Amino acid sequence: MIEAVGLTKRYGAKTAVHNLSFQVRPGTVTGFLGPNGSGKSTTMRMILGLDVPSAGHVTIGGLPYRRLPNAPRKVGALLDAKAVHGGRTARKHLLALAQHAGIPARRVDEVLGVVGLQEVANKRAKGFSLGMGQRLGIAAALLGDPEVLLFDEPVNGLDPEGILWVRNLMKSLAAEGRTVFVSSHLMSEMALTAEHLIVIGRGQLMADMSVKDFIAANSAGFARVRTPDGEAEGREKLTAALVEAGGQVLPEQDGALRVTGLPLPRISDVAHAADVRLWELSPHQASLEEAYMRMTQGAVDYRSTADPRAALQPPAPAPWQQPLAAAPPDWPESSYPVLPGERPNPYAQPPAAPPQAPPAPPAPQAAPTTAPADLTKRDSEDAR
Numbered sequence: 001m002i003e004a005v006g007l008t009k010r011y012g013a014k015t016a017v018h019n020l021s022f023q024v025r026p027g028t029v030t031g032f033l034g035p036n037g038s039g040k041s042t043t044m045r046m047i048l049g050l051d052v053p054s055a056g057h058v059t060i061g062g063l064p065y066r067r068l069p070n071a072p073r074k075v076g077a078l079l080d081a082k083a084v085h086g087g088r089t090a091r092k093h094l095l096a097l098a099q100h101a102g103i104p105a106r107r108v109d110e111v112l113g114v115v116g117l118q119e120v121a122n123k124r125a126k127g128f129s130l131g132m133g134q135r136l137g138i139a140a141a142l143l144g145d146p147e148v149l150l151f152d153e154p155v156n157g158l159d160p161e162g163i164l165w166v167r168n169l170m171k172s173l174a175a176e177g178r179t180v181f182v183s184s185h186l187m188s189e190m191a192l193t194a195e196h197l198i199v200i201g202r203g204q205l206m207a208d209m210s211v212k213d214f215i216a217a218n219s220a221g222f223a224r225v226r227t228p229d230g231e232a233e234g235r236e237k238l239t240a241a242l243v244e245a246g247g248q249v250l251p252e253q254d255g256a257l258r259v260t261g262l263p264l265p266r267i268s269d270v271a272h273a274a275d276v277r278l279w280e281l282s283p284h285q286a287s288l289e290e291a292y293m294r295m296t297q298g299a300v301d302y303r304s305t306a307d308p309r310a311a312l313q314p315p316a317p318a319p320w321q322q323p324l325a326a327a328p329p330d331w332p333e334s335s336y337p338v339l340p341g342e343r344p345n346p347y348a349q350p351p352a353a354p355p356q357a358p359p360a361p362p363a364p365q366a367a368p369t370t371a372p373a374d375l376t377k378r379d380s381e382d383a384r
């Protein structure tokens, strides 16, 4: 089991992860979701001892990664598929990792077979496609036959067949009783792969629930109602009548109305009684992707000026669906905005005293399977 308690990471003035507490249990795939820049990779790096938390802690089976005996055989990770020496063949890359972790060389061919790279095992990694690179990274993660597996965006660059393969692999690893923690920013993919979800936005926990509960809470139906174009008066009249009848009405971008709280026949009766003609009255189901986008819409760092999210308006958001208050530029611990209706943190600890000195940079000892090249990934990186 992975357990994070009050996990916080600051890079100078930037808070990448704030007071994150969660558990990742064995035997199921746990999806780790969040928009770009929400802190998923930073959290994974802290789990793997590659980044030192500014506050809080995270353990695997009760111990921090660095104190795990024989860590590379207990924990496997895919963090950055490009973290491969391009001049090495796939087999040599895996052999080097196996040697470093005391893993028998015969395991290399086993994992090459599992990920379907036997044919290209003697080809240099620099000639690999993105998808082949992902497969090689997954092979590296599986090398030590570990109980705990972390995958950061494992389906990046994979074709539909590859995506299906990863999905089935994750599930079968979990079915063997392993702890499988998979990050993604694709809700639709996670809904098919994971049983449990941890959703973060701007480094904060936004949801920690089973996929089943997430679906139950977010896939409420609604009706789309459209009055004839150019008859604004009819639209307003209908809106007022529907609200009076107990419905919730939200305008959609194309001029239609999104109505919740009233069954379709009732909407039809209300329109008839109000003497408003309808061009459309259709049942709809809010998609999980949409629910996720709504949940995280206030926590998106990077957004296109043409982002359709601007048009998404939550009907009656649950407390955890409330958008985050705008984060102050420096996100100091003491003035961190509290989420409206923030759920009590079951692992909450009293706030730690401010650090006297900046935390020492990590001194890598036992690195995860993908670590050798990955260790350099953030060294000179300031902000992406």
Ligand SMILES: Nc1ncnc2c1ncn2[C@@H]1O[C@H](COP(=O)(O)OP(=O)(O)OP(=O)(O)O)[C@@H](O)[C@H]1O
Pocket (backbone or CB within 6 Å): 011, 014, 015, 016, 034, 035, 036, 037, 038, 039, 040, 041, 042, 043, 185, 301, 378, 381, 382, 383, 384
């Ligand atoms: N070494 C660093 N120095 C400064 N800021 C950093 C560093 N690493 C990460 N950050 C910042 O912390 C925030 C979280 O980044 P992180 O990479 O963890 O997010 P993410 O959820 O994995 O994003 P993505 O989905 O895009 O990979 C971002 O704003 C990023 O710019």
